[in-house]
Amino acid sequence: MRFSTLQKCLLNDYQRDFPLTPCPYEDIADDLGVDEEAVLTTLKNMVDRRMVSRVxxxxxxxxxxxxxxxxxxxxxxxxxxxxxxINTYPEVNHNYEREHRFNLWFVLTSANTSRLDDILRQIEATTGLPLMSLPLLDEYHIDLGFPLQWDES
Amino acid sequence: MAECTEESTMCDPRHALLLQSVQSGLPLVHRPYAELGQRIGMSETEVIGLLSEWVAAGIIKRIGVVVRHRSLGYDANAMVVWDVPDGRIGDVGRRMSAFDFVTLCYRRPRQGDAWPYNLFCMIHGKDRANVLAQIELLAASCDLTDVPRDVLFSRRCFKQRGARYAARALAAS
Known part of the structure; x- marks a missing residue:
């Protein structure tokens, strides 16, 4: 996959500290020395192509x-x-197949514990399969985004 | 009323509205905060002010471009799980997180013999052999060579998007 310079900049340098200013895309464009339309078009295109989930x-x-x-x-x-x-629940935001005896892994998010427990019970009852719930106890990693490497040549 | 429990910091219904409208992303327009505000009856200044508060309070971890690793060529995605002695887990978790290829690192409860692991970390790589080498490096650097571990590479992605935190709270309002 080949990336333009503008795509690389937006993907790598704007994963955090996005401007909380009235015209953030214009501010980014000014930083990069391009016009705002180029920033907006490039971001829209990367969302459409599923390279970017959202801004x-x-x-x-x-x-x-x-x-x-x-x-x-x-x-x-x-x-x-x-x-x-499982994907029919709007509370499910990640759902992956993994190489393991436990082969289906998903993240459930809700406003409160009782709703979360209800959904877990519903999923077990409907599928007839037991489920393991592993709530987060401690988080050690501070999310600063993900440094991308460009190895196309 | 939006749901307000001690589990939730979104007790103000207007805050819950902003939370719900922002989690699918900012609009890609000239004045995104103004447009968001217009949808929920809030001024641009209020939207920016609240989001800034949430960043300062650590409720928002970061604001920016959220990349899809897989479509950018990072398709060797490993969840690595370890059975770390409880007394060491905080130290190990922090040491592991310092490696730039570790993108998440959490403590989660063990589930008896069925699941003896209490430390989870995520590595997104382009190449499986390279990811396995990174795991060996982690084990050696964090004194975990004798600790039971397992590696779960992802196969198919059935869903990936931002969390929808406030949907239920608002449905109950």
């Missing part, structure tokens, strides 16, 4: 709600069906 805040877990990481051991032939069912 916005990343909230700290458990500060504005509760969350848990849940894992299930799903028979391979049922994995698509179970994953699709």
């Amino acid at each position: 916005g805040p990343v909230f700290a877990p458990n500060r504005v709600g509760v969350s848990t990481l849940a894992a299930m051991a799903v028979p391979d032939e049922r994995l698509d069906e179970v994953a699709a069912f």
Whole structure:
């Protein structure tokens, strides 16, 4: 995959400290010496191409709600069906297949514990599969974004 | 009323509204905070003020471009889990987090014999062999060579997006 200089700058240098000013994209454009339209078009294009999930805040877990990481051991032939069912809950924001006996891992976030527990019970009841809930106890990593490496040549 | 429990710092319904409207991202327009505010009856100044407060309070970890690792070529994504003695976990967690290839590092509860691991870290790499070498480096640097561990590479992504924290609170209002 090849990236333009503007794409690289936006992807790498603006994962944090996005301006909290009335015209943030214009401020970024001024910093980079391009016009605002170029910044907006490039960001929109990267969102459309699914290189960028969004431009916005990343909230700290458990500060504005509760969350848990849940894992299930799903028979391979049922994995698509179970994953699709779990995705129907708007409270599920990440859902991955992983190489392990526990092969389905998803993150659930909700306003309170009782709603979270309800959903976990519903998922177990509907799928007939036991579920392991692993809520966060401590966080050690400070999220400063992710340093990207450009190895295209 | 929006739901207000001791688990939630979003007791003001207007705050909950802003939270809900901002979590899918800022609009890509000339004055994004003004546009967000317009949707929920808040001024641009109020929106910027509240978001700044949340950053200062650590409720927001960062604001910026949220990349999709996979579509940028980082498809060797490993969740590495370790069974670290409880007395060492804080120290180990902080040491691990100092490595720039570690993107998340959490303590989570063990689940008996079924799941003996209490420390989780995430590594996003482009190449599986390289990620495995990084895990060996972590183990050696953090005195974890004798500690049980497991590596769970991701296969398919069924869903990835920002959390939707306030949806339930607002539905109850």
